[in-house]
Amino acid sequence: MADTLLVRALKGKPKSLNLCNKKLDKVPKAIGKLDCVLHLQLRGNKLKTLPIEISHLFQLQILNLGHNELEELPEALEYLTMLEKLHLFNNKLQSLNPKVLTNLRNLTFLNLNSNQLKTFPPEICRLSSLQHLSVDQNQLTELPVELCALLRLEEFHAANNQLTNLPLEFGFLVNLERLHLQKNKIRELPESLGKCYKLRVVDIAANELRIFPTELHNLPLKELYCEENPLLQHIPVHSVQEEEVLSLKEVTARYVMKELKDRWSYLRRAIRHYPQIKDMLAQASRCAVCGESFLNTWLECVRFVDAKGDLHLSNLHGLIPVRALLCSYKCFNSAGHDYYGVAFP
Template sequence: MADTLLLRALKAKPKSLNLCNKSLEKVPKIIGKIDSVLHLQLRNNKLTDLPNELGHLYQLQHLNVGNNSLTTLPEVLAELPLLQILHAFNNAISSIAPSVISELNHLTVLNLNGNKLKTLPPEICRLVNLQNLSLDNNVLAELPVELCALTKLEEFHAASNQLTMLPLEFGFLVNLEKLHLQKNKIRELPESLSKCFKLRVLDIAANELRIFPTELSALPLKELYFEENPLLEHIPVHSVQEEEILALKELAARFVMRELKDRWSYLRKMIKHYPQIREMLGQASKCAVCGESFLNTWLECVRFIDSKEELKVKNLNGLIPIRALLCSYKCFNAPGHKYYGVAFP
């Protein structure tokens, strides 16, 4: 039946070809002769591979192989230089060959929902034009840092996986608008998330979050979902802490960072000759109370913001715990601020 359909198509030279729901175990090799096809639908069959002849479809832009029995992305995909949209959802894909992913640099949409992926290859960074990546319902335990090189990515879905964290460099995804991470095991969001200046939708529901990143309120969020997380509660208990003695390295770093604020400082002129020190000081934090810089995370606190007033997110009401970093117990004990120490049960 499929052969007959393809023979007819060979004469018609179609732009689109639909072979869905044909119970195909193999795609007939004659498909390689229909090189006019731009959109190919192979959804809802029994395919375990794709024929080499598919590589003759040089103009193919849109391929749907969802709901089949693929265990990996077929090697022939590397021979489709113009492929822009690839749907391979609901297969049994457990691995992605670097040789395949490296050649799909025109891809804008990649849908791998409902597979058995445990990892992504570092070569994911080769998908330089990717705008939409969907990895829902896999078994991913981590994401490679190379994912953060996809600077054109606008929408990322990784719900219902086994993720416990995101790469620290996540903020490099500067064009990200929608982030869906519900039903994972994420305990903490990276501070760099605040650099995703276009993020409008964040779904982090049903994870293991206790607190949000420091600059969450800097994001232009329109929707935020965080139900079913063990967030810190606003139950203030009075506490005064005694000042501790700082390490020599910390004292020196704080002195240097204060000096660097003075444009005429001798240290400011000399620091350019010490790139390692500049890199180290570049990781410094700023105290939420006094505004001074410090090197190591010294005292982690929490402040509670009104989700509707400060975030201006319409779908929320109530207080949200936001991380705050303080440089000393002197600042912690200072009157008038609304930063609280974190107490664990």
């Protein structure tokens, strides 16, 4: 049947070819003669691989291989350099061939839902044009830092996996608009999430989250889904803490960072010759009460913000726990702020 369709197609030089639900266990090699095809549908068959002849479809832009039996990415895909959209949902993929990923530089859309993936190869960063990535219902336990190099990514779906965290560098995804991570095991979102300045929708429902990152209020969120998480509750208990003894490294770092604010300071000129120290101080945090910088010692607190009034969310009401870092118990004990210490059961 497929051969007959291809023979007919050869006469018409079609831009689109539909071979969905034909019970194919292989694609006829004659497919390679249809170098005019832009859109190829092979969804709902029994394919375990593709013939090398498919690499002759050098103009192909959309390829749908959903609902097949692929256990690995067919090597022929690496030659489809004009490919923009690739559907691989509901297959049996356990890994992604790095060689194939390396050449798909025009790919903007990749659907890997309902496979058996446990991780991404570092070469995922080669998909430099990718805007939409979906890996719902896989077996992912972690995401590589290289994923954060997909600077054009606008939408990321990774629901129903086994993720416990996100890379610390997640904030490099500056064009991200939608993030869907429901039904994982995520305990904490990275502070860098606050750098995703275009993020409008976050679904983190049914995870193990207790608190949100410090800069949540800087995001232009329209929708936030966080039900079925063990979020901290607003149950104030009076507590006064004594000032801790800071390490020599911390005392020195705080002094240097304070001096760096003075444009005429000798340290401001001298630090140029010590790039390692400069890089270390660049990782400093700022106290939510006094505004001073600190390095490694902090007091983790929580501030409860109104989802509708403070964050302007249209879908959520009530208080949201947001992390706040304080530089000392002196600031914690001072009056006039609304930060609470975090009590662990």
